Amino acid sequence: GLKKEAKGNDELMRSPQGKQLMRIFLAMTEMKKNPLKEQAKDVQTIGMLGAGFMGAGIAQVSVTNDIEVLLKDVDEDTIASAKKSIWDDFQRKVKKKAMRPAESEELITRVNSELDYDRFGKADLVIEAVNEDINLKQKILKETEDNTREDAIFASNTSALPIKRIAENAQRPSRVIGMHYFSPVPKMPLLEIIVKEDTAKWVEATALELGIRQDKTCIVVKDGPGFYTSRILAPFLNEALLLLEDGVDIEQLDHSMKRFGYPVGPIALLDEVGIDVAAHVMSGELMDYYRQRKGAKPSEVLPKLHEAGYSGRKNQKGFYKYDANGKKRKGLINKEIYEFFGNPVKKAYVEEEIQYRLALQMVNEAAMCLEEGIVQSARDGDIGAVFGLGFPPFLGGPFRYLDSLTCQRAVEIMEDLKKRAGELFEPANIIREKAIKSERFHDDYPG
Ligand SMILES: NC(=O)c1ccc[n+]([C@@H]2O[C@H](COP(=O)([O-])OP(=O)(O)OC[C@H]3O[C@@H](n4cnc5c(N)ncnc54)[C@H](O)[C@@H]3O)[C@@H](O)[C@H]2O)c1
Numbered sequence: 476g477l478k479k480e481a482k483g484n485d486e487l488m489r490s491p492q493g494k495q496l497m498r499i500f501l502a503m504t505e506m507k508k509n510p511l512k513e514q515a516k517d518v519q520t521i522g523m524l525g526a527g528f529m530g531a532g533i534a535q536v537s538v539t540n541d542i543e544v545l546l547k548d549v550d551e552d553t554i555a556s557a558k559k560s561i562w563d564d565f566q567r568k569v570k571k572k573a574m575r576p577a578e579s580e581e582l583i584t585r586v587n588s589e590l591d592y593d594r595f596g597k598a599d600l601v602i603e604a605v606n607e608d609i610n611l612k613q614k615i616l617k618e619t620e621d622n623t624r625e626d627a628i629f630a631s632n633t634s635a636l637p638i639k640r641i642a643e644n645a646q647r648p649s650r651v652i653g654m655h656y657f658s659p660v661p662k663m664p665l666l667e668i669i670v671k672e673d674t675a676k677w678v679e680a681t682a683l684e685l686g687i688r689q690d691k692t693c694i695v696v697k698d699g700p701g702f703y704t705s706r707i708l709a710p711f712l713n714e715a716l717l718l719l720e721d722g723v724d725i726e727q728l729d730h731s732m733k734r735f736g737y738p739v740g741p742i743a744l745l746d747e748v749g750i751d752v753a754a755h756v757m758s759g760e761l762m763d764y765y766r767q768r769k770g771a772k773p774s775e776v777l778p779k780l781h782e783a784g785y786s787g788r789k790n791q792k793g794f795y796k797y798d799a800n801g802k803k804r805k806g807l808i809n810k811e812i813y814e815f816f817g818n819p820v821k822k823a824y825v826e827e828e829i830q831y832r833l834a835l836q837m838v839n840e841a842a843m844c845l846e847e848g849i850v851q852s853a854r855d856g857d858i859g860a861v862f863g864l865g866f867p868p869f870l871g872g873p874f875r876y877l878d879s880l881t882c883q884r885a886v887e888i889m890e891d892l893k894k895r896a897g898e899l900f901e902p903a904n905i906i907r908e909k910a911i912k913s914e915r916f917h918d919d920y921p922g
Pocket of ligand 1: 524525526527528529530547548549550553603604605606607608611615632633634635655656657658748
């Protein structure tokens with residue numbers, strides 16, 4: 476038995492997949508260090524605005540790492556239910572002996588319920604996770620500035636609103652930054668930190684230090700529509716919706732992408748994230764930006780589904796069928812939904828075609844983000860896609876994937892797709908250049 480295990484381990488370590496996983500581990504380890512540590516200010520107390528799903532999660536990862544939280548919402552019941560969800564999670568840990576009962580009791584006392592800003596003078600940094608509404612976010616930024624110290628940082632957990640717009644009327648714009656957590660916060664390892672042009676370096680350093688303390692792997696990205704993660708997710712999901720319009724079967728689509736290595740298919744993901752949330756993210760500035768792209772065909776289906784009351788798993792009305800508890804009824808598709816796609820005649824697609832069409836939309840967009848300096852390095856782009864979006868870890872991320880496929884081959888595939896699926900498959904300049912020069916994104920390939 477031991478011999479077999481050793482042999483299996485040896486094979487895994489030598490396999491291309493094993494190597495990619497090791498590279499991810501090494502990148503993660505490297506990213507535990509803050510290159511700007513010396514400029515970071517100490518954070519002992521954070522103000523948390525919004526005690527909804529994300530606010531509760533951010534509060535939880537903060538108190539578990541010795542940071543006191545002032546948790547503010549509009550009513551006491553919301554704060555109480557956020558505290559209950561944190562407490563319940565602690566008790567699950569206690570049950571598994573991953574936390575001592577006394578520790579759980581001590582930690583929950585560090586979540587303070589606040590209905591006003593009276594104690595916010597104590598906050599070193601304030602994170603907002605109120606509803607995704609630009610006017611609301613601008614309003615609470617003003618309230619925060621009026622009620623906090625001069626040196627307090629304001630961080631937004633917006634999914635896609637440009638930080639620059641949130642900070643439009645800020646009195647201290649250099650102290651405004653984006654801290655984009657992923658749901659569920661206690662489980663998801665990524666934190667995307669968004670710096671706008673005039674965000675002070677010490678503010679970036681402090682947000683990075685806080686993220687590392689909260690046990691997150693952090694990437695620092697430039698402000699822009701959808702930042703990095705939402706921006707590369709949007710064309711991937713859009714392509715999935717276009718394929719449904721073209722007659723691909725929902726199950727075939729999801730199965731194909733699972734076989735490619737994604738943990739869930741794109742359509743199941745839409746149900747999980749919420750069709751309402753996805754419709755919101757895939758609208759506004761992000762989609763305006765995408766629409767300008769040559770050959771862009773933004774699908775109009777999500778807003779229509781949202782209007783018709785489809786929210787996905789949370790209201791048991793989505794692409795799949797759910798029981799009253801929101802549990803997926805195995806393999807059951809909500810066939811009514813095809814009407815929103817114009818009831819197309821079913822078309823059999825070769826699995827590889829589906830996989831390339833979707834994965835390369837994400838990969839190509841990631842390459843454009845690197846070209847534009849939205850992500851600082853191929854390493855960050857890989858980590859962001861793997862940890863934030865479930866890009867197959869054994870492929871190493873979009874840039875490692877391009878390296879193993881080679882940019883020459885990627886250009887060939889995309890040229891071929893362009894003939895069938897349109898100009899949107901035009902390879903990013905950086906991919907074309909690397910193809911011509913036979914270069915790779917990472918120096919250590921094959922390693
Ligand atoms: N849910 C996700 O998967 C996810 C992921 C990443 C980012 N986000 C972003 O995080 C933010 C919050 O999302 P959520 O899913 O937690 O929403 P949610 O609806 O669960 O929570 C929002 C909370 O904000 C509170 N609120 C509204 N106005 C307020 C005010 N003036 N002061 C204090 N609290 C106020 C609401 O009462 C509510 O409890 C949004 O910007 C969203 O885009 C969400």
